[in-house]
Each structure stands twice: as C-alpha cells, then as structure tokens.
Amino acid sequence: MDEISTVRQWRVPSTLPAAKLAGAVLLVALGLLFADGDPVRLVVAGVAAAALAVWAVRDLVAPVRLAVDPAGLTVIRGFAGRLLLPWSTVEAITVDRRQRLGLTGEVLEIDAGESLHLFGRYDLGATPEEVAVALRAARPVS
Structure with a gap:
C-alpha cells in the first residue's frame, strides 16, 4: 500500500x-x-x-481513541492524554475474540513492547477487526 x-x-x-x-x-x-x-x-x-x-x-x-498516520499510532493515555507509538515500537496488532454467555466479544490489541493498548467496539466506532485490517494496511513496509 x-x-x-x-x-x-x-x-x-x-x-x-x-x-x-x-x-x-x-x-x-x-x-x-x-x-x-x-x-x-x-x-x-x-x-x-x-x-x-x-x-x-x-x-x-477525548472522543478520538486511536489515530494512524505515517509516523505511527496515536492512542489515548489516561483520562484524556495522547501517546504516539512510532511504527518501530508496534510489535503486533491483533484482535482477541472471547466467547462468554453465548456472546462473542472482540478487543483490538496493540502491543508496543512495554505497553499494551486495548480497544473495544465502542472505543472505535467500528469493529476491532475492521480497524486491525486498516492498521496493518497502513503500516509501512520495512
């Protein structure tokens, strides 16, 4: 891309x-x-x-929970702070699916080495799978 x-x-x-x-x-x-x-x-x-x-x-x-640009990912930190995760620190972008009481829950996980950032559907306004696909596509090829 x-x-x-x-x-x-x-x-x-x-x-x-x-x-x-x-x-x-x-x-x-x-x-x-x-x-x-x-x-x-x-x-x-x-x-x-x-x-x-x-x-x-x-x-x-702080309605924006996650943003992506060429420099990396910007995630919410604390109550309303922001943290830039350069692409070099992002180790993995995965979606964790768990089934409980007949319902499946999805969480977007961004592993940045020493920190793990979790986002649900209501944090993102989209399904975690859709966002994960977009983030992987946005990641520069090394």
Whole structure:
C-alpha cells in the first residue's frame, strides 16, 4: 500500500456519551424516588451517577481513541492524554475474540513492547477487526 498522506481516526460514537449522561440522570432520579428517607441509598445513586457522568465527560473531551498516520499510532493515555507509538515500537496488532454467555466479544490489541493498548467496539466506532485490517494496511513496509 502507498504511504498514508492523512491521519485516519477512530472515535467513540457520538450517541454513547449522551446515553451515559442520560443514565446518570436516571440514576439520580431513581435514587430520589427510592431513597425513602435513607441517605445511604441517595449517596450510592449519586456516586454511581457521578462516575457515569465522568465517564461520559471523558468521551466528550477525548472522543478520538486511536489515530494512524505515517509516523505511527496515536492512542489515548489516561483520562484524556495522547501517546504516539512510532511504527518501530508496534510489535503486533491483533484482535482477541472471547466467547462468554453465548456472546462473542472482540478487543483490538496493540502491543508496543512495554505497553499494551486495548480497544473495544465502542472505543472505535467500528469493529476491532475492521480497524486491525486498516492498521496493518497502513503500516509501512520495512
């Protein structure tokens, strides 16, 4: 394949943060509805809602989870940081498939020697297999 001239990105689907925020609001509403004077129930619902809201904020602040360009791969690191993995550090790009409870889950694994980066379908907005094929095709021939 010819060298890539542009950056290709995979991001969280735009509906996912909205669903997480709606879930947080629902948790608070259920906490208020079923608290029945018990502050512990309300606090538990509030903490769960806050965690879900923080997770949604991460999706809004850093929606791009993975990008590829001629220099290598850029992956998300921490809450919203970025890390460039030069092609020379990328040892393997694989898709791990596991079956559990009758459902098959796929995870894209990028092995960069001392670090392993994992991405699911909802991190990428595409199937891990599609992304793995695109990344392998984008990798410069050594």
